[in-house]
Amino acid sequence: AQTVTQSQPEMSVQEAETVTLSCTYDTSESDYYLFWYKQPPSRQMILVIRQEAYKQQNATENRFSVNFQKAAKSFSLKISDSQLGDAAMYFCAYRSALSVGTGNQFYFGTGTSLTVIP
Amino acid sequence: NAGVMQNPRHLVRRRGQEARLRCSPMKGHSHVYWYRQLPEEGLKFMVYLQKENIIDESGMPKERFSAEFPKEGPSILRIQQVVRGDSAAYFCASSLNGGSEQYFGPGTRLTVT
Numbered sequence: 001a002q003t004v005t006q007s008q009p010e011m012s013v014q015e016a017e018t019v020t021l022s023c024t025y026d027t028s029e030s031d032y033y034l035f036w037y038k039q040p041p042s043r044q045m046i047l048v049i050r051q052e053a054y055k056q057q058n059a060t061e062n063r064f065s066v067n068f069q070k071a072a073k074s075f076s077l078k079i080s081d082s083q084l085g086d087a088a089m090y091f092c093a094y095r096s097a098l099s100v101g102t103g104n105q106f107y108f109g110t111g112t113s114l115t116v117i118p
Numbered sequence: 119n120a121g122v123m124q125n126p127r128h129l130v131r132r133r134g135q136e137a138r139l140r141c142s143p144m145k146g147h148s149h150v151y152w153y154r155q156l157p158e159e160g161l162k163f164m165v166y167l168q169k170e171n172i173i174d175e176s177g178m179p180k181e182r183f184s185a186e187f188p189k190e191g192p193s194i195l196r197i198q199q200v201v202r203g204d205s206a207a208y209f210c211a212s213s214l215n216g217g218s219e220q221y222f223g224p225g226t227r228l229t230v231t
Contacts, residue, residue, distance in 0.1 A: 004160075043207055045161075045222040091160050095220075104216050105151055105174070108160030 002027045004094050006109035013082045014117050020067075021077045021112045023092030031097040034068065034075045039089040039111070048090070051075065053097070079114075087116045120145065122212050122223035130229045137197040137204070139226045143212030150193040151220060152185060155207040167193060173216075200230045 003026045013019035025034070036048040051059045051068050058066050063083075067076045079086055092109040123142040131137050143150050148169045153161040166174040167187040178185070182200075187193040197204055207227050211220040 043225050043227070045209065045225075093160075098216075104149075104213075104220075105163035105166060105177070106153070106161065106211075106220070108153075108162070110158075110160045 002029075002094050002096070002107045004092050004107050004109040006092055006112050008112045009110070010113045010115070012115040012117055013079070015082055015084060017082055018078060018080045019082055019114065021079075021090050021092075021114070023075045023077070023109055025073050025075065025092070025094050025107075027073070027094065029096055033095045033097060034066075035093040035095070035106070036064070036066070036075075036077045037091045037093060037108075038086075039091060041088075045091075049077065082116050084116050084118060087114055089113050122147075122210060122221050124208075124210055124223040124226050126226060127224065128227045128229070130231060131200045132231055133201055134199050137200050137228055137230075139195040139197075139208050139210075139228070140192040141195070141210035141212075141223055142192040143210075144221055147212035147214050147221075149213045149216055150187050151211045151213075152193075152195050153209045153211065155209065155225070157206070161209055164195075168216075197228075200228075202230050204228060205230045 005024045032053045034051045038046045038048050049059050049061045049064050058068050063080045065078045089111045091111045094107045125140050150167050152164040155161045163177040165178050165185045182198045184196045207225045209225045211222045213220045
């Protein structure tokens with residue numbers, strides 16, 4: 001089974017600074033998707049960014065970017081110009097690219113709690 | 119264009135009672151996934167359903183838990199004879215088809231007293 005590991009239970013960053021959250025995963029598949037989700041105190045799961053494994057180019061969404069290292073099975077999230085509203089739990093997730101049957105579910109890491117210091 | 123809806127948002131049950139959690143997928147979506155988030159943990163897959171079919175229930179506890187997605191109406195996650203360890207947030211996600219993007223609902227927070 002696929003596993004996702006987030007080794008940083010907590011991180012903090014000064015407002016306007018940059019922070020990187022780490023994620024590694026284990027899989028024998030060659031085609032899959034990787035995601036970062038943000039979960040604020042409301043508990044709503046908010047998609048931050050998504051990466052398709054077959055794409056070499058790192059995904060970017062405004063202040064959020066990833067460093068995807070397929071051979072190393074690493075998928076880190078960089079948040080630039082951190083804002084107070086970025087404070088939340090961040091979950092890294094893996095999903096197979098299979099289109100039918102089983103295996104479509106997400107596999108989540110245990111999360112990193114990000115604090116933004118004013 | 120309503121998103122995935124879950125109700126109730128908060129549910130309190132005494133030990134031994136039954137809990138019913140509902141999930142209405144996005145319009146046009148016929149695939150539903152249920153996940154459980156225990157305190158201080160990430161979401162864990164429980165079950166994947168299409169209309170009237172259970173496709174994958176490999177993450178469901180063997181006893182007391184069941185799920186359905188009828189032809190009409192929401193998907194239901196049912197927990198019989200709840201215990202304190204069932205206290206968690208339960209999320210559902212829906213997708214248009216098996217391989218497409220999943221959209222999460224806001225979750226139901228179950229507290230067992």
